[in-house]
Amino acid sequence: MKEIHVQAQKDHIYSLCSSSAILAIAELIWNALDADALDVKIDIIQNSLDAIDAVRVTDDGLGINALDIEQHFGNLGGSWKRNTDKTPRSGRVLHGCKGRGRFKAFALGQYVEWNTTQETSSGLQSFVISGDASDPSQFNINQLNTPGPATGTEVMITNVRNSVNSLRDTTAVLQQLSTYFALYLKAYPNVKIYFQGLLVNPVIVQKASKSYTLKSSTGSSAELEVIEWRAKKTKAKIILCNPEGFALHEIDAGVRPGNEFNFTAYLISPRFEELHAENLLIVEELHPEINAFLDAARNTLRTYFRKIRETMRGDVLKQWTAEKIYPFDPFDDENVEARIQFDRCARTLQTYSNGFEGLGTSDKRLIFQLLKNSLSTDPQGVIELLNSNLKIPAAAKNQPESSL
Numbered sequence: 001m002k003e004i005h006v007q008a009q010k011d012h013i014y015s016l017c018s019s020s021a022i023l024a025i026a027e028l029i030w031n032a033l034d035a036d037a038l039d040v041k042i043d044i045i046q047n048s049l050d051a052i053d054a055v056r057v058t059d060d061g062l063g064i065n066a067l068d069i070e071q072h073f074g075n076l077g078g079s080w081k082r083n084t085d086k087t088p089r090s091g092r093v094l095h096g097c098k099g100r101g102r103f104k105a106f107a108l109g110q111y112v113e114w115n116t117t118q119e120t121s122s123g124l125q126s127f128v129i130s131g132d133a134s135d136p137s138q139f140n141i142n143q144l145n146t147p148g149p150a151t152g153t154e155v156m157i158t159n160v161r162n163s164v165n166s167l168r169d170t171t172a173v174l175q176q177l178s179t180y181f182a183l184y185l186k187a188y189p190n191v192k193i194y195f196q197g198l199l200v201n202p203v204i205v206q207k208a209s210k211s212y213t214l215k216s217s218t219g220s221s222a223e224l225e226v227i228e229w230r231a232k233k234t235k236a237k238i239i240l241c242n243p244e245g246f247a248l249h250e251i252d253a254g255v256r257p258g259n260e261f262n263f264t265a266y267l268i269s270p271r272f273e274e275l276h277a278e279n280l281l282i283v284e285e286l287h288p289e290i291n292a293f294l295d296a297a298r299n300t301l302r303t304y305f306r307k308i309r310e311t312m313r314g315d316v317l318k319q320w321t322a323e324k325i326y327p328f329d330p331f332d333d334e335n336v337e338a339r340i341q342f343d344r345c346a347r348t349l350q351t352y353s354n355g356f357e358g359l360g361t362s363d364k365r366l367i368f369q370l371l372k373n374s375l376s377t378d379p380q381g382v383i384e385l386l387n388s389n390l391k392i393p394a395a396a397k398n399q400p401e402s403s404l
Contacts (some may be wrong), residue, residue: 004069004129006137013136019107021163022173026180027104028057028155029193030095033184035061035153036087041194044167052164055108057155062089063118064153066127069141092188093244106133110159117148124148170196175231178202179264182227183245205231207262212300214267216292222269224297226304229262238265238297240281240290242273249281255298257305260351267297313343316350325365327372342372345382352390 006013019027025042032040037059045054085094105112114129124147131139167173173195182202185191193200207228214222236253245268253265275281275290285291320326328339346368350356356364374382 002069002141004139004141006139010135010137013103016103017106017133017136019104021108021161021166022176024104024107025055025057025167025173026177027101029177029181031101032057032059032061032153033092033191034087034094035059035063036089036092037061037152038090038190039192039194041197043196044164052160052168053158055157055160055164055167058152059154060150060152063151064114064116064127064129065118066116066125066129066141066143067118067120069127069129090188092191093246095246103136105155105157106131106136107161108164109157109161110134111157113156113158114153115148115156116153117151119151124151170198171231172234174198174200175205175229175234178205178229179234179237179239180247182206182264183225183241183266183268187245202227205229210304214293214296214300216289216296220269220271220289220293222267222271222293222296224300225266225268226301227264227266229264231262234262236261236263236265238267238294240272240276241266241268242276243268243270248272248276249284251284251294253298253301254294255301255305257301258309258351261305261308265297265301267293269293313347316347317343320346320368323361323364325361325368327365327368338372338376341375341379342368345371345375345386348386348390352386 029040029042038061040057040059043056043058044052045056047053086092087094102114110133112131112133115126116129117124117126126144126147127141128144129139129141177193177195177200179202181193181200185193185200185202207230209225209227212224212226214224216222236255237250238253239247240249240251241247245266249272253263257263271289272281275287280287281290283290285294317326317330321330328335328342330339332339349367349371356367359367371382
């Protein structure tokens, strides 16, 4: 057995071991992709009592270069990736270069083993590298007498932390991983990522996408890619990326298009990579250049969703008119304000009432006529009634149609 000691202060190493479970998983996936893996599989291993025993991440990459383990595991900030910008086999752009990713495994559990097989001049060789979160500055390595059948790495994390329970929601994890890796998987379609045997496929959970070229007030440019998701709503983000689609920093979108929209906005520019190297992305809106891009992105997003809402309103109005349940003449210019107020409340009813769409035509017609009559005598009472009886998010209450 050989011991490897990381050349860095322990408090700094401990700080690198902190992460949410999903971000730790994402970092392990990046490590696999940087090792030229085409298939990466993440499995949550449970026992007979349905408790989580372990997290396993396997890949078919080139393996860890255990023959030069001091460079790979012993030098924080001295990753082999600093000497190149592409993977050796397929020429994909590398994600990391600071040798920090491996420590995120300790955010998932106390004990971590890397079972890795690499190709050497004398054939395949396999090694087991192990670490303990109680002292993440030390790793042990053992060479196996019998090598594995092919190159690749299996990361096995045991004595898992409570945060790993968040990975039980398979649908949510698939959506989050789709968000993180959407641009990378688009750039490299031969790469496959699986969670619990299910393919992470942004296209499947993607509802729509739109790209824009933005110009900031400083004269620089960036690409904005807006992706709407089919899956359940999560907090909307603007993700700052380099041109290869690597997420460098994420910020609250600051745009509220309405409960029916679930989206991520990717702001892409080579400039972000330069600012990230200088640790300037974390200051976000305090930095004039970043703030200029964010202002341009948010204005574009507001316009984008406003146009969609206008289209949706037109389509819904056509449907209600065709069904003869709409209690107004849509071309009546004398009751415009009443009609706008009714449209907003009716759209709120349609959006947040689970059973409305299942009603028959006559029932909808009756409800809409009652809604119209009530609004003519007590509009505020109608809004309060909708708020108290429908599961309307707090941010949307008192404004039946969400604003941007």
